[in-house]
Amino acid sequence: MTERRPTIVDVAREAGVSKSTVSLVLRNSPLVRSETRAQVRAAMAEIGYVYNRAAANLRSANAGLIGLVINDLRNPFFTEFATSLQMALSARGYAAVMANTDEDARLQAQVVGAMIEHGVSAFIISPAYGEESATFGAIERAAIPAMQVLRGVEPRRELFPFAAPDYVAGSRLATEHLVRAGARRVAFVGGLEGRDVTRERMSGYRSVLSEAGMEPLVLTGRASRAFGREAARRLAHEHRGVDAALCFNDLVALGMLSGCAEIDRDVGREFKIVGFDDIEDCAQTWPSLSSVHCDIAGFGARIAATVVDWLEEGTAPPADLRTPVELIVRDSSRDRG
Structure with a gap:
């Protein structure tokens, strides 16, 4: 019987990181810390993983996915924001994967974990309150860029920038x-x-x-x-x-x-x-x-542009952005x- 070839999941398990982090390393993303990159490369060498670029190209559709996590889509304010954001992302060639957490921090952590596994390129989160480490710790370990919008719960704004109207x-x-x-x-x-x-x-x-x-x-x-x-x-x-x-x-x-x-x-x-x-x-x-x-519609368009520039140009958002009212x-x- 032919021995099974190691997969990206095996690399992630060996390195103790998420699958999406391994994917970022394989794409030479600047978002991954150097020590994490070295850890993943060592795991690849240890288990004999060989990167199949042709197969990776077939999966590249996920590279244009942005995770949009909203605390309450029943509120018209958040619905208008999500709609304008999604339309602005589409105009830049990105698709939004959207989830309503209904102010449930545990559900938020669950949907964020699922989006990480499905290979989103970035997160835009209007967060629920409570158990912040379950959500933002997972995003940090995956080394995926993430912005907090409209309300901020994670104080490390240099890592998770925040934007809201004034x-x-x-x-x-x-x-x-x-x-x-x-x-x-x-x-x-x-x-x-x-x-x-x-x-x-x-x-x-x-x-x-x-x-x-x-x-x-x-x-x-x-x-x-x-x-x-x-x-x-x-x-x-x-x-x-x-x-x-x-x-x-x-x-x-x-x-x-x-x-x-x-x-x-x-x-x-x-x-x-x-x-x-x-x-x-x-x-x-x-x-x-x-x-x-x-101007929540304009705010949504601005956040879309900010996150896309972060991904494509490496231009990190300011730690705390306030827009005029x-x-x-x-x-x-x-x-x-």
């Missing part, structure tokens, strides 16, 4: 607008306590109120319509002096519009609301919703009279 500037713009519009007490509504994205979206709010000599009021909670609807009732019954709200995102703000309608509170005249993200629904609801516009004022925060 949340701090956005919350400042929104709060300044509400104060200029005559609000006497402004609440911040939504977002889970202790998370960086909540702190950033609250940061400008706190700064502006401090400068204006106004006391903050924060109602943290799930970034959902249901929480916003409940918060509208709570503010009306428990905090009667509050006459404006900056919401963590548009879903919370849209929920507040519904809650105010239920209790017959006049949004715009009696109570002012500003959302965050400026999803499509903001302009279509009644009253139309003021929101911090993050603007406030779109609509009926929910101005007196319609």
Whole structure:
């Protein structure tokens, strides 16, 4: 019986690395550390592995795959980002392999592992919270470039760069607008306590109120319509002096519009609301919703270009990239009279 020829899987097992790392070494990728490269080469020599370049060329279709891992595709903000990113990658000759983790860190680690095994060239991740090492440790061992987007959980930004709209500037713009519009007490509504994205979206709010000599009021909670609807009732019954709200995102703000309608509170005249993200629904609801516009479609296209340049030109992204935002004022925060 003819002895079986060693495969790339055998090399990976012998070297103690992933199959995709061995593949990067065989393609002479600059993304692999020199000590890892030497370790893989030694394993190849030890087990007698011979690289079949012709066969590798037949598998080269996977070289154009980008792993796109999103924490919540049910949220229109993330859906618009993923769609614009996928279209921009297609225009550059790359395909996106997409997964929704539904805020489940274990599922995230699972899909990232599967994408590594299928030979993705890079990752773009809007990560779930918790068990970060299971996801990012696997990517690091595979030596695959990866960007965190929209929210950052892995602090080693030099290894896993982070990009997001300028949340701090956005919350400042929104709060300044509400104060200029005559609000006497402004609440911040939504977002889970202790998370960086909540702190950033609250940061400008706190700064502006401090400068204006106004006391903050924060109602943290799930970034959902249901929480916003409940918060509208709570503010009306428990905090009667509050006459404006900056919401963590548009879903919370849209929920507040519904809650105010239920209790017959006049949004715009009696109570002012500003959302965050400026999803499509903001302009279509009644009253139309003021929101911090993050140009999420443009952001997706920019991230696609950044990652492709990283792969093709070796141009690493900055460790922390923030993109401009603007406030779109609509009926929910101005007196319609």
